[in-house]
Amino acid sequence: MKLQKKVAIVTGGAGYIGSAIAGRLARAGAVVIVADLNLEGAQAVAARLVADGATASAVELNVCDRGSIKRMVQTVLQEFKAIDILVNNAGGSARKDISLFHEAREDVLDRIIDMNFKGPVFCARAVIEHMVNRRRGAIINIGSICGVQGGRNTADYSASKGGVIAFTKALAKEVGQFGITVNCVSPGLVPRPDEDPERARRSNYLGRICTGDDVAYLVGFLATEEAGFITGQNYIIDGGRSLALKGD
Secondary structure, eight states: TTTTTTTEEEEETHHHHHHHHHHHHTTTTTTEEEEEEOHHHHHHHHHHHHHHEEETTEEHHHHTOOHHHHHHHHHHHHHHHHHOOEEEEOOOGGGGGGGGGGGGGHHHHHHHHIIIIIHHHHHHHHHHHHHHTTTTTTEEOOOHHHHHHOOOOOOOHHHHHHHHHHHHHHHHHHHHGTTTTEEEEEEEEOOOOOOHHHHHHHHHSSSSSSOOHHHHHHHHHHGGGGGGGOOOOEESSSTTTGGGGOOO
């Protein structure tokens, strides 16, 4: 197992993509901490991993609360003594509150930027000194093609994800000397199981939807020693959608 006994935190680990990532890391042998605001959901994911023979634990985490981030990291270090991998997956769009930028409520803008940009920044900050002292570690951020191209009616979300991509590149330059890699994975449309997949299928050149497992496979690779000379990169997973406009 390529990640045998490595300790991995997956933020937003109770969600569709997060649970797929947690499962992939667990199957590679990692000890997985499922961190999520939805503690009950995180516990359910961790329980499934344990039932499959993995070592996993759930912890409550609000990435918009720096105190919550610090407590989560302290809990992991107390229990497992190390953090080898951080996957900054927690985030989301405004969904029902999506609007034109000039009509957006300020509290919605704050929430999106806090969740998608400040969350990954302060989660990375909370683990980075530990990784620097150990002279190893892998941080994998989850971005979005909206952070590369921008998305209509999602100026806040696009800006926050674009910031994550830039943060990835800047941090990679700082911490490479300590043996730490920092990379970003930017999915296109990834419909949840309860969502209509047709829009996502029409919008790419492979004619199928992007699944949580598609994202998890790449995250899992970037966490391994085989990817140890890859850093500061942003990998787009969108079935070619960003090559040119298609569908919607």
